[in-house]
Amino acid sequence: MIEVESLCRSFQDKKRGTVHAVNQVSFTVAPGEIFGLLGPNGAGKSTCLRILATLLSPTGGGARINGFDVQREPARVRESIGFLSGDMGLYPRMTPRELMLFFGRLSQVPEPELKRRANELIERLGMADFADSRFDKLSSGMKQKAAIARTLVHNPPVLIFDEPTAMLDVVTAGIVEGFILQAKREGKCIIYSTHIMEEAEYLCDRIAVINEGRLRMTGTMDQLRAATGKQRLREIFLDLLDRQVA
Amino acid sequence: MRLSLILVILRREVIDLLRDRRTLLSMIVLPLVAFPLIGFGISKFVEMTSKKSEAEATTVGVVSRASSPEVQSAIERAGLRPVVEANLRQAIEEKRVAAAIEQNGAEIHLLLDGTRIASTLVAEKLRTALAELKDERVRAGLTTLGISPTVLTPFTVKRVNVASERKMGGFLLGTMLGYIVILLMFSGGMHPAVDMTAGERERKTIEALLASPASRAEIVLAKILATVVALYATALLTLCSLFVSMKSSALMNDPKFAALLGNIALDGRTLALLLLTVFPVALMAGALMIAIACFARSFKEAQSYLTPLLLLVVLPSLLGGLPGMELTPTLALIPIFNTSQLLKAILQGEFTMLNFTITFLANITYAAICFFFAVRTFKNENVMFRS
Numbered sequence: 216m217i218e219v220e221s222l223c224r225s226f227q228d229k230k231r232g233t234v235h236a237v238n239q240v241s242f243t244v245a246p247g248e249i250f251g252l253l254g255p256n257g258a259g260k261s262t263c264l265r266i267l268a269t270l271l272s273p274t275g276g277g278a279r280i281n282g283f284d285v286q287r288e289p290a291r292v293r294e295s296i297g298f299l300s301g302d303m304g305l306y307p308r309m310t311p312r313e314l315m316l317f318f319g320r321l322s323q324v325p326e327p328e329l330k331r332r333a334n335e336l337i338e339r340l341g342m343a344d345f346a347d348s349r350f351d352k353l354s355s356g357m358k359q360k361a362a363i364a365r366t367l368v369h370n371p372p373v374l375i376f377d378e379p380t381a382m383l384d385v386v387t388a389g390i391v392e393g394f395i396l397q398a399k400r401e402g403k404c405i406i407y408s409t410h411i412m413e414e415a416e417y418l419c420d421r422i423a424v425i426n427e428g429r430l431r432m433t434g435t436m437d438q439l440r441a442a443t444g445k446q447r448l449r450e451i452f453l454d455l456l457d458r459q460v461a
Numbered sequence: 462m463r464l465s466l467i468l469v470i471l472r473r474e475v476i477d478l479l480r481d482r483r484t485l486l487s488m489i490v491l492p493l494v495a496f497p498l499i500g501f502g503i504s505k506f507v508e509m510t511s512k513k514s515e516a517e518a519t520t521v522g523v524v525s526r527a528s529s530p531e532v533q534s535a536i537e538r539a540g541l542r543p544v545v546e547a548n549l550r551q552a553i554e555e556k557r558v559a560a561a562i563e564q565n566g567a568e569i570h571l572l573l574d575g576t577r578i579a580s581t582l583v584a585e586k587l588r589t590a591l592a593e594l595k596d597e598r599v600r601a602g603l604t605t606l607g608i609s610p611t612v613l614t615p616f617t618v619k620r621v622n623v624a625s626e627r628k629m630g631g632f633l634l635g636t637m638l639g640y641i642v643i644l645l646m647f648s649g650g651m652h653p654a655v656d657m658t659a660g661e662r663e664r665k666t667i668e669a670l671l672a673s674p675a676s677r678a679e680i681v682l683a684k685i686l687a688t689v690v691a692l693y694a695t696a697l698l699t700l701c702s703l704f705v706s707m708k709s710s711a712l713m714n715d716p717k718f719a720a721l722l723g724n725i726a727l728d729g730r731t732l733a734l735l736l737l738t739v740f741p742v743a744l745m746a747g748a749l750m751i752a753i754a755c756f757a758r759s760f761k762e763a764q765s766y767l768t769p770l771l772l773l774v775v776l777p778s779l780l781g782g783l784p785g786m787e788l789t790p791t792l793a794l795i796p797i798f799n800t801s802q803l804l805k806a807i808l809q810g811e812f813t814m815l816n817f818t819i820t821f822l823a824n825i826t827y828a829a830i831c832f833f834f835a836v837r838t839f840k841n842e843n844v845m846f847r848s
Contacts, residue, residue: 226843268672271842294674304669308480309473320469321673365669375672 216281216404217244217267217373223275224262224428236262238428239276244404244421246372249395251419252408253452259428260408261300264377267406268298281372281404294322296373297366301381303358304365307351311342311361314350315368322369329368336364340394356387363394374398374405380414392418416448424455431455462682466675470683475690478653488649488691492698495645497706510578531594532564539590541583559583562591638808639801642699642739643778644771647746649695650688651767654750657684659763667845681751681839685832688747696739700732734807738817741824742800746774748831755838755845777801788812793819796827 224237237259244250252260265271267278269289278285281295305314312333319329337346340360345353350361359379366374376395380388395418399405409415415422416436423433432442432455445451478484536543546552549561553574560583563570569591573584600610661667670680750767757763777798780786788802799820806812838844 265668265846268668270668270671271846290674290676293672296672298669298672300665300668302665302668304664304666306473306477306666307664308477313473317469317473318669318673321466321675323465323674 218279221276222273225274235428240430244406246404247402248420249399249405249418251415251422253415254425258426261377264375268375297371298375299366299379300377303362305350310347312346314365318365319368324369359387374403376407412449466679467683471686474687484652487652488695492702535590535594539586639804640778645699646692646696647771647774650692653691654688654754655763658754659757659760663759677840678836681836685747685751689743692743692746738803741828744828745831748835752835752838788816790819794823
């Protein structure tokens with residue numbers, strides 16, 4: 216369960232003065248739900264997700280992940296999440312198996328269970344051929360499968376995905392999408408940021424459009440259609456941005 | 462702080478270091494290969510130069526009409542071969558003779574080429590031979606006059622070096638060792654520190670690590686310890702390589718050099734003391750390097766931040782090796798300088814427990830300050846997430 220209440224994050228910029236990267240953002244995400252955070256570059260998506268992953272502190276408001284406060288119980292929050300960004304975050308001189316074991320140990324998963332789970336993920340994701348090859352010898356698709364496995368190895372109830380398909384081709388992006396849907400079926404609570412409209416429309420149960428740090432609208436596709444009178448998410452998105460300009 | 466998580470990160474970082482060719486080069490290959498190669502190179506060069514000089518340094522040019530039989534005989538007694546030449550200066554320039562003497566009545570000119578070792582060597586032999594000849598003549602003259610030759614030497618002056626051979630050897634080795642060990646140690650830790658901070662940021666792996674259950678303090682401590690492993694391994698290998706190559710080097714063929722180094726105790730106690738002295742410096746350097754490298758946005762930027770640090774440590778370590786510099790309780794508070802001085806004192810067998818303790822505690826204190834600085838830097842979102 217993710218509960219975000221009036222979340223704010225501002226910083227000082229020499230040229231722009233005070234910049235509100237995230238401004239009074241509130242939403243909730245239930246278990247078994249995929250919540251899409253949609254916005255143009257620089258809208259505040261990554262800052263919002265970094266606060267939820269306890270990488271950044273909020274300057275106002277708050278958030279709870281799996282019942283734990285991001286500011287007061289950051290360690291418990293990190294134990295509850297799997298965080299994946301488009302950059303993947305893979306060590307070139309490690310192998311996928313070593314990466315899974317490393318992050319599993321950081322989550323203090325008991326060793327026999329960790330090895331069993333790593334083997335299970337290797338099988339499920341079709342990684343057997345390259346599980347013991349170094350990342351600097353793997354293709355983008357192989358790397359992204361390993362990154363997903365790293366995110367899931369400690370079986371977290373909450374998954375935070377920050378543009379996980381941004382750098383990928385259609386085939387590899389499809390693998391990631393399939394896995395996210397599978398995680399949803401397993402009851403994971405998923406927050407997903409993207410600026411790829413088709414992906415958001417296909418994956419997300421509810422979508423929030425964010426721009427300049429503020430949530431412009433939140434709802435299911437049907438709710439967004441009813442509110443804007445548009446059919447496709449691309450049109451809805453542009454309409455919401457136009458309204459803001461007007 | 463959870464030790465188990467620190468060890469998990471430390472293990473990963475150390476394995477990663479051992480898989481990195483650049484780290485292996487600066488941490489293992491350089492210390493192990495550099496000294497034997499340098500020692501071998503120097504000894505070969507010295508051997509070649511001295512052989513060449515000795516071969517050249519056997520001929521002396523003389524002018525037949527001017528040199529007396531006594532002078533000719535003195536030249537031969539010095540193991541040199543007189544060669545009659547018409548133009549002595551030209552003969553030296555064309556290397557037909559190493560040096561020459563030109564006798565003009567009571568005045569003898571010693572001609573040499575000061576830029577050539579062979580010429581200088583022969584000139585020195587000639588000067589000694591001619592000085593002996595002069596003394597012989599003076600003694601003979603005094604005897605003829607009925608005066609004892611001892612009037613010329615009412616007393617003699619003899620220089621006695623009271624420093625023990627170990628002290629002299631320790632001074633020689635310690636002067637080099639303090640500087641080289643500290644410099645190589647810092648350069649050995651530089652690449653790992655950069656790789657574990659700016660490198661992680663450049664490879665975008667830092668966010669995944671920070672989003673793991675490990676706290677920032679646990680992560681940075683593990684990274685500092687991994688850097689310390691690299692620093693300490695470099696220091697250990699440097700020390701061992703330096704000791705072994707000094708002892709077994711062809712330089713040992715020089716009996717004076719061998720006598721000096723031969724008396725330095727290469728026992729476990731000396732090595733343990735040297736390693737104990739270097740330990741807090743490795744801690745301090747590891748923490749400082751990690752803290753500084755955290756500010757960099759890229760690998761190159763981090764390298765440019767850390768290079769001045771190498772220059773900063775060279776000066777005090779060089780100063781510590783200068784003759785006349787001695788470790789006092791006050792000077793033992795100066796980082797790096799205190800270490801190079803203490804290393805020298807340990808090798809000389811002359812360190813005091815007071816100076817050792819002050820140096821150790823001072824460096825541990827600086828290491829703690831650097832550690833807190835590194836943790837603060839690592840926790841600073843403006844530093845870690847600046848773009």
